[in-house]
Amino acid sequence: MGVASQPIATEFADRAPDLSPDEPAEPARSQAVVVSPGVLDFGTQSLMSRPTGEITLTNQGEKAVTLVAVSPTCSCLKPEFTDRVVLAPGANHTVAVAHEPRSQAGPSKATLRFVFLGNDIVNVPVEAMFTRPVKADPTWIDFRRDGDQGTLKLRSLDARPFRVLSVQGVAVPDSPAALLQEVPWDLSTYDTETCTNPAGERMPSWIVVQTDHPDAPVVDVRVRKDGCTNPDIPGDGDTRAWMILDQRVVVGELSPGDTQIYELPVALLPNRTMNEQFTVAKSESSGLVTRFIDVIQKEDGNMVRVEIGAAADCPAGVLMGTFQVESSTAGHDQQIHVFGVVRPAK
Secondary structure, three states: OOOEOOOEEEEEEOOOOOOOOOOOOOOOOEEEEEEEOOOEEEEEEEOOOOOEEEEEEEEOOOOOEEEEEEEEOOOOEEEOOOOOEEEOOOOEEEEEEEEOOOOOOEEEEEEEEEEEOOOEEEEEEEEEEEEOOEEEEOOEEEHHHHOOEEEEEEEEOOOOOEOEEEEOOEEOOOOOOEOEEEEEEEOOOOOOOOOEOOOOOEOOOEEEEEEOOOOOOEEEEEEEOOOOOOOOOOOOOOOOOEEEOOOEEEEEEEOOOOEEEEEEEEEEOOOOOOOOOEEEEEEOOOOEEEEEEEEEEEOOEEEEEEEEEEOOOOOOEEEEEEEEEEEOOOOOEEEEEEEEEEOOOO
């Protein structure tokens, strides 16, 4: 269970019934529902975990109140609530809440809306940070802050020692397993104007580190260099109305021929109209297979479903590839990165 904040009291007034103009209305009497915790914070969670918590509501008013619904703003939250509950003055009621597992690292922020008879609503924010059990510091590389070379510190969050096996798919010298590993990185060979190195290779948007930690086979760190590694966001001159919010997918460890369906959230950009359909997810890398499935609608938005995996003849090692999500309008596409580790074929 996450860290709980202090209780908060939410005041709301009774609504008076409809009265005729010549009938005076009775002054509204205030009621108070105290919510504890005021913010349900699940803290730092491992990927694919399902944290649970509880929220307790206490009626500190002088009249009974009736809880008729518990409505999350995100389908990721699953509150246990089946029927209305009457809270007498001084009574309390506890609602259990679970956060559905996530396969991608990052923060989760949503709200639980407790709806009372009369449409009075009490909002409780719910937060979580999902991360792999190996965390990088810094969490991203910024050329303006860090320059073109430096050291990543990888730290085990589950007290399990690990080793670093490769960086950008290139094996590194063997070192003892430890809770903290320092990983040098060097992008100084890339020209900051052309964004390429002497071999003509483009500056990578991520540094990808392979480890032997069973739950963190790869750790990816974003590289930020204006003009070279900018995310694929439509500009003012681009008529594309949509954007896939996940710029990369980490597939973890898999065998040749393994695939899995991933749900990628898609956003409609402000002041634009979606007059097209998604049609294909086209792999741009050998060893990487991708297939567009469909678009599904959830409470918290639309999701593009894509099957992603390793080709049957994909060699063992780090999988670093890209694919394009394309729509029915020519030129409307977005590149997505994929990282994983392919086990040797049996």
